[in-house]
Amino acid sequence: MQKVAIFVDVQNIYYTTKQCYQRHFNYRAFWAEATTDRQVLVAFAYAIDKGDPKQQAFQQILRQLGFTVKLKPYIQRCDGSAKGDWDVGITLDVLDYAAQADVVVLVSGDGDFDLLLDKTQQHYHTQTEVYGVTSLTAPSLITAATRFIAVDDRLLL
Numbered sequence: 001m002q003k004v005a006i007f008v009d010v011q012n013i014y015y016t017t018k019q020c021y022q023r024h025f026n027y028r029a030f031w032a033e034a035t036t037d038r039q040v041l042v043a044f045a046y047a048i049d050k051g052d053p054k055q056q057a058f059q060q061i062l063r064q065l066g067f068t069v070k071l072k073p074y075i076q077r078c079d080g081s082a083k084g085d086w087d088v089g090i091t092l093d094v095l096d097y098a099a100q101a102d103v104v105v106l107v108s109g110d111g112d113f114d115l116l117l118d119k120t121q122q123h124y125h126t127q128t129e130v131y132g133v134t135s136l137t138a139p140s141l142i143t144a145a146t147r148f149i150a151v152d153d154r155l156l157l
Contacts, residue, residue: 001037001038001039002037002038002039002102002103003038003039003041003100003101003102003103004034004035004038004039004040004041004101004102004103004104004105005041005042005043005094005097005098005100005101005103005104005105006034006035006040006042006043006044006067006105006107007044007046007090007093007094007104007105007106007107007108008027008043008044008045008046008067008107008108009046009086009090009106009107009108009110010045010046010047010048011046011047011048011085011086012107012108012109012110013025013107013108013109013131013132013133013151016109016132016133016136016137016151017133017151017156019133019136020133020135020136021133021156023156023157024156024157025107025151025155025156025157026154026155026156026157027045027061027062027065027067028065029154029155030107030131030155031043031065031066033149033154033155034105034129034131035066038103040066041097041100041101042068042093042097043066043067043068044067044068044069044070044090044093045059045062045067045068045069045070046070046072046086046089046090047059047062047069047070047071047072048071048072048073048074049071049072049073049074050074059071070086070089072086072089087110087112087113090106090108090113090116091113091116094106094116094120095116095119095120098120098123098124098126099124099126101124101126102126102127103126103127103128103129104117104120104126104127104128104129105128105129105130105131106128106129106130106131106145107130107131107132108130108132108137108141109132109133109136109137109138109141110138110141111138111139111140111141113130113141113144114138114140114141114143114144115144117130117141117144117145118144121146127146127147128144128145128146128147129145129146129147129148129149130142130144130145130147130148130149131149131150131151131155132148132149132150132151133150133151134150134151
């Protein structure tokens with residue numbers, strides 16, 4: 001049985017599915033697909049904490065599915081822009097677990113992760129799967145993945 005390590009960029013998948021489909025990502029369907037006939041080594045969902053009760057309820061659902069939810073505070077800058085990405089945290093966790101996993105699953109369309117996937121495959125000989133909205137996933141990330149899985153109706157609410 002393959003050992004799988006799952007890393008979900010919650011903000012990225014939320015905004016890309018909303019922008020492209022005006023729908024939400026179906027975490028339950030994703031979990032079923034990504035973990036079937038696999039042993040889950042770790043499953044992290046990286047999110048931003050605004051202290052919103054609706055978000056907290058959503059985070060609890062993720063925990064019930066099997067995810068460890070990692071939170072960063074939402075930072076509103078003086079100029080009105082916001083900060084809250086998890087790129088470095090995701091990268092560190094992937095590097096921590098890639099040697100133990102047969103497959104690393106990344107849910108994100110962020111092209112910044114292409115080098116991470118290359119390193120994971122070359123250094124650890126680990127397969128990489130990327131789930132993303134095709135039109136909003138960086139071509140370099142699609143190319144870097146061992147396998148790209150398009151988010152479509154089967155993975156949407």
